[in-house]
Amino acid sequence: MAEDSLIEVRDLTVGFGPVLAVENVSLSIGQGNVYSLVGESGCGKSTLAYSLLGLVPPPGRIVSGEVRFRGQDLARMSYKELRRMRAQHIAVVFQAAMSAFNPVITIGAQVEHILEAHPEVYPSRQEGRKHFEELLQLVRLRPEQVWQTFESRLSGGMKQRVAIAIALLLKPEVLVLDEPTTALDVLSQRLVIDIIRDLHETLDTTVVFVTHDLAVVAELAQRVAVMYAGRLVESGTVEEIFFDERRHPYVKALISAMPSVTADPASLRSIPGQVPDLSDLPPGCRFAPRCGLAQPICSETEPELKVGASGHAVSCHVVNSELGGKAASELAER
């Protein structure tokens, strides 16, 4: 596991003043993986994703812990090294892909600017343009729809796809996508999901995506990390997150709170209460006030993340004490 891990996050804490948006999070993203960071608004998932790129927005800063890309600590990189890493190794498609373009020059001109700035990737710009055309094919667009066009003439779904093609232009190893399907219509969503699946398969790109939508996780992710109020509450394979016996109560509750066209409507349950304010956190486990399984210990001490044999990690007093040992031995048998 550790050998082929491309990005290692260790005990990462990111603060905005006294408020900790991400607290003590550790995870490892393997080469060639499709990794999902999932949670509700304010859980810290986007902050965590941006810290993978060294892009925590000020006044936020990394308070402690580290992010390593191929073993190299991002905090120790110079500005120049960080820039090179972002240009060539990790690319990002922001949630606001809609406003990520320059509105007064054509898409083609923006692509030309990127090619001009990176002769180390494309010594000949002709080659770069050719590669961009191939990428447009991957995102199901034709060059004539895009090249001479201004951003304002593209639909939301098209902008999202053009942003993906541009992010892939410098052949990054990792593509980070923040809420790639949010605000898109169902059929555009379907298209973006298919495109992400294709680019992972054909270009072998490692994909990290942030979402609040468990349906998109179910569609795309191989591994999943679930965040709640700044903490990592569970991480594992997508099968473990959805079906394992040993699961965090929040994750279970979140899945059974999703109306779908196939699930039995009678099995839907809302989660009582609301996400705590990060500047006024409850003592102990942050989910305890909303949790149906909560015991006295849950509102006293914060649970630790316990890692099972397969790497499936859960941070819950109750689940870990009841099922932890059992699940681990079962896993060992398999």
Place this chain on the structure above:
Amino acid sequence: MSLLNVEHVSHRYQTARDDRPVLQDVSVDIEAGQTLAVVGESGCGKTTLGRAIVGLMQPSAGTVNFEGADIWKLRGSQYREYRQSVQLVHQDPYGALNPGITVDETLAGGLRYHRIVPRRETHDEVRRLLGLAGLDTSQAFLERYPHQLSGGQRQRLVIARAMALRPSLLVADEPVSMLDVSMRISILDLLKSLGQSHGLAYLFISHDFGVVRYFAAGGRIIVMFFGVVVESGPVEEVIARPQHPYTYLLLDAIPEPDPRRARRRRSEATRIAAERVEAYPADTGCVFANRCPFVRDRCRTDRPPSLTGDAADGHWSACWYPEEIPAAAVRAVDEEVV
């Protein structure tokens, strides 16, 4: 007589380049106490239809009738009664509340204007409404401003404000799409229980079939594409056996919160349609022809008849070749999983 009906309503928005039709000959009936769900993607006209029903905008053609009377011909107390009876729950609970007034004033204003209760009972009525919407009734809460409330609390307040005027019809425009997943079911449950206890009718606007299936169970659904109603029928029937290619494609394309189901192969038709998602709606013939994977020559020349009031009892679609549509996506999945 239905509580509210929309007859042959068309509307155009002027743009720099042309007049763009947003509603084309739309007719719907809403019976007292019934739920009608409107499903479609952004730009299909569903919000415009809601606004026309609430009387926030006058359509360029056709009529909206409340208890049989054209709402644009109502005067004085009759008009006030209509405005009071038909209330809107907005999509965005952040934008729907005046940031400068407290929870108390948000509710009390409408109560006083419409003289719902005697003036001295206003305060008690505000508390009753807060309780009804599942909110805190303490004095401290009454004095809060919208920015001090969570998204879920704001949406409950918007609902309480609508309930203050004793409506008989609520137009709920994507009431949960801006809320976190963990909040959605509780808001839908609140709307459902208010509907039952107060005999409310709903026009429930949503892009999400999952939410519609949960909220509008037992009700009816209309599916819209670029201002045209393309299918209408009972909720369960439309979801299980869609009769219009557009409805079928929307259902087949939905991402599902279950990895076993999510990774099944979508139909070839859905793949084709997803790649045509930018195609403009057709001007002649069927409005969906340019994106339809089952399109034939006739679809490009003859427009399928639009829904008229009488067909509303059964399951109807504006498609020349409904037999082309594959067996329902939803059932196929259930079989696959077993």
